[in-house]
Structure formats: structure tokens, C-alpha cells
Amino acid sequence: MEKKTRREFLKEAGTAALGLGWALPLAAAGCAPRGHNIAGSQRQWAMVVDLEKIQDPAVREAAQKACARTHNIPHIPDPQEEIQWIRVESFEHVFEDQIHGAMPPHELERSVLVLCNHCTNPPCVRVCPTQATWKRESDGIVMMDMHRCIGCRYCMAACPYGSRSFNWRDPRPFIETDAEGKFLSDFPTRTRGVVEKCNFCAERLRDGLEPACVEAVREVPGGEGALVFGDLTDPHSEVSHILRETPSRARRVTLGTGPNVFYIG
Template identity: 50%
Template sequence: MKSSRRNFLKIAGITALGVGARPAIDTIAAVGGRGPTEPEPILKQNEKALTAKQWAMVVDTRKIKSEKDVAPLYEACHKIHNVPDMPIKRHEIKWIWPEQFHHAFPDLHSEFLSEKIHHTTFPVLCNHCENPPCVRVCPTKATFKRESDGVVVMDYHRCIGCRFCLAACPYGARSFNFFDPREHIKEINLKFARRTKGVVEKCNFCVERLAEGIEPACVEASKGILTFGDLYDPESEVRKLIAENFTIRRKIHLGTSPAVYYIV
């Protein structure tokens, strides 16, 4: 009697283990192809959609005369992306924001700096690195680099909120929703997703606008301070600017290869 009960429990235990492991096994089995009867899903792209091998941005900081020149671009971004205005500073959510030179480029900072640079604020945002450490560390692929155009995006529904990506990003470009952000959005834009508490978010290079054929909101609002284009198209605006001007990028010694270039 005792032995049969023990055997029953053993079998029950093994069965439970098998059922539990099923999704993982299915996922591994699904890699590399779907069943013979399932048709390949077709994702139709908008004919007007903007495409590139690797989207990049050039920030012409020479055109920034005062804070007033750059303020609209921060506002435009945060407004259309439902970025909340969190009441406590340490819970701040930021997609694009101003920093002084020695914070944006701490490794290039020196005590004696041109007066102009010293007083300019630099817009900083996710660099959409060609070799992003945040993507490397994510345990669920909730953040990933789009093969189609190199944009580093977030899946807010998959993110488990482990914040490994915040530790990995050398630019402080990621924010975590410590509280429910929905109560702190001034004006809700129903065309863009709001986030829940407990997930990470950051700049997405306006992929939702690129899909419709429009440039990112910050670029549009910047009146020529920001230029957007394909890094691998020699004819693109960004490539022309990079060819004609000396540019710097943030912390390139880390090997992340940031796609945001600064003309100083």
C-alpha cells in the first residue's frame, strides 16, 4: 500500500514537471520553422514607410543658442509618447532630455572648456547602438534590435521588469516605471501605448511614425538641430553631415557604437 502510494506520487510529480516544461520545449522546437500546414504570416508595410539599414541621428549643437531652441523637441517627444511626469525625481521617466557637456560626455570633460560648450545643453537619448549591451542582457528578448532598421525597441508586454537593461546601458537612457504612470500623463495620446507599472521604457526613434512615413517627432520639432537618416546610405543627410563635420559620440570606447552623432 505504502509503496504504491509512493509510486503514484512519483508519477504525478514527473507528470507535473512534464506539463510545466511544455512551453519551453515548444519554444525551442518552434525555432527554425513552423508546421507544414501553417502559412507564413505576411506583414504588409505601409507604402510610404521610411526604411533604412541603420537609423541614425546627428545633433548639430552649433545651432543650439539657448534652452528655448531645444525645449520644444523634448516636449514633442514626451507628449506624443505618453511619457508621464512623475512627482518624485528618482522615479523620473525620460526619453530625450538636456544634459550639460560634462554629464553627456563625462570621459571628454576637461577643466578648461570653451565658454560656449560649457553653457550649451546637449539633447541626450537612447543611442540605438549598433552593438547594444541592453539587448545582450535582456532575459526575455523584451528589448531587441530590429533587424530591418537597427532601432532598439521595447516590448512592454513581455518585459518582466528585472532592470538588467538599466544596469547595462552606459548612457542612462532607460527608465523604469516605479509606479503606475497612467495617472501622471497630462494629455493622453490615444494613438500611442501607455505603459503599466513595473516595465522599462525608452526612446524608440518614433518607429510608429517611421511606419507611416514621417520623421521622428523630436526631429520635426527641432528646426534643423536634429537630422535623421540612414547611416549606411552614403547619400543620406546624416552621412553628408558626418562627412562634412567633425562629430563625436558618447562613450565610444565601450564598443557600443552609438548611432547618435554630435557636431560641436
């Protein structure tokens, strides 16, 4: 009698337990939106890209070149291994969810500069198993710790913008050097097997400088204001002012990631 009762109990317990198979992962999923490194930021750096002004190839090249030289970004010829922090794509690819059949070809083919959006709710940070990428509370930059990254590339699967690049091989032989064989900057190069992306020039901000691309486009005639950088939480910043006064757009906003790179013009 007693034996039967226990078996009955086991059966019921087991059946109930089977249904609980989802519980552990779901509890984990529940942690996600309020994970410790996705807290609200005190400030939020943001960028406004003026599409009119970056139609000049000289402006785009200045931005890309400054970025590559500042961060020792390699130039790997194979596009499928290329490291890109700031790249040029056509309007129809960048704003795929905002185009329609009646748009003229010259609209669709406009050049757009794309970079990491330093999202308010970054999916890459949510999925990273080692906190090698995290959202910095002090200024909202989505940071990368190259020492911590294990190279699982989960962040690349999670990023809806294709903003991340993986070092498939040792990048050093592909980095520009001067006549003496020295790199153009002492920003650490990366090693094979880690993921990298735009860091909004966190190292320059620390020294009170603007991001390299923002500074570089200003030097180009007609490039003044092509890229504007500032604090979105400060209502008096230039980016806040522009976004108040001018119609703007951002990439794939319906996903809820909260991109902080905006486009006008």
C-alpha cells in the same frame, strides 16, 4: 584494488570538474557577441544633434514636448522616478570622457540633448533575459516589447548612457490629457513595472513620418537642422553627408557599443 582505482579516478575527475566551474557560464558568455538578436542590421537609423542650434531653450523644449505628447510620457515630479526619453544634460556630464581642465566653464555648461543611442552593439540587448528588448534587423532600432518585459532592470544596469527609465508606479495619473480627459496620443501608455526608452519613433517611421522631435525643432525659428535623422548605411542620406563633412563626436565610444546618435558643433 579495484575500489581504490575507482576512488583515485573519482578524485581526479572531481578535481578536474571543480576547475570546470567556470565553463558553463563562459560558454554562455561566448554566445553573447553573436547572439541571435544582435545580428548586423540591413539599415541603421541615426541622428545628428547640432549643439549650436540646441543652445536655444525653445528648440530643446519643442523636441521634449513633442516626444512627451507623441508617446504619452508621464511627468512625474520626483526626478528619481521620472520617465525620460529625451533629456537635457550639461556637456561635462554627457561627454565626461572628453573634457579637460583647461576647458572654459561656458563649454562645460552647454546644454546637450541625450536619448537612446540605438547602439550597433547594444549592451541592453545582450543582457535582457526575455528578448523584451532587441535590435531590429530591418533598420537598427533598439526596440522594446512592453508586453514581454518582466521588469528586472538588468538593461538599466547595462546601459552606459542612462537612457532607460523604469515605471516605478502607474504612469497614467501623470500623463497630460486634454479637456475631455483624453490622452494626447493613442500611443499605448505603459504600465507599472516595465522599462521604457526612446524608440526613434518606430511607429511614425512605419507611417513614413520623421521622429516627432526632428519634426518639432524644424518649426522653431533657428531650429532647422538642430536634429537630423536618416539612414547611416545610405551614403547619400543627409546624416551620412553631415558626418562626412563635419567633425562630430559620440558618447563613450571606447566602450565599443557603437552609438548612433552623433553630435556636431
